[in-house]
Amino acid sequence: MSTRTAFEKARSEDRAALVGYLPAGYPDVPGAIDALRTMVDAGCDVIEIGLPYSDPVMDGPTIQAAAQQALERGVRTADVLRTVEAVAATGTPTLVMTYWNPVEHYGVARFARDLASAGGAGLITPDLTPDSATDWIAAADEHDLDKVFLVAPSSTDARITMTTAACRGFVYATAVMGVTGTRTTTSDLAGPLVARAKAVTDLPIGVGLGVSDGDQAAEVASYADGVIVGSAFVRALLDHPDDRAAGLRALTILTEDLAGGVRRA
Incomplete structure (x- = not known):
């Protein structure tokens, strides 16, 4: 199933899609695979797998850890x-x-080829803008991979237009100024940002802003096509460092809560 198809399926059910993130390799490679499959089984429609990086300037402390x-x-x-x-x-x-x-270190064309060979749907590139992404866009197009670029509240209308035009799959609207991480209340910047993006594209808009429970997911799902959750999933595992079964149970409970939230919006 393509990313776009997953969003369309959610829309046909009159709900937003739930997009779940975990970094690869935590707690180890098999453990991350088990965790991500648990999230799929419990209700995630789309999965984002983080590539661990030594200088994660845009990630909050939970994902960094x-x-x-x-x-x-x-x-x-x-x-x-x-x-x-x-x-x-x-x-x-x-x-x-x-x-x-x-990606640049690995080789852009090689990365696109290997990602497609692995069955990957595409790439989300938080620190790459379309006007600097000529090589990636060409490689992604060659292998029919989604290109997901980010828009933010600080983006001008012209940049939102340019960015969404370069996307395929969905558009990632990041409504937190600064680093990511869970928050107790959602951002009042997200709704206007989604509206600005929807004015210039028919692509689904996924919102990431630190959602951590079903009520917040429902709030975001009332105006977005997708609710993107990362830090809360990572925290569920970090909170059970010595008991993997308990970590997977916590992931299941959290995913089911979030999946319920996107359905009741």
């Missing part, structure tokens, strides 16, 4: 692609979210 542990255990790009292959085999659209430097 898990990614750092993955790096310390030697996780490499090949492990990320192996994780993609295992999760994509469930039939759930599976994207990689990564800073650009590791």
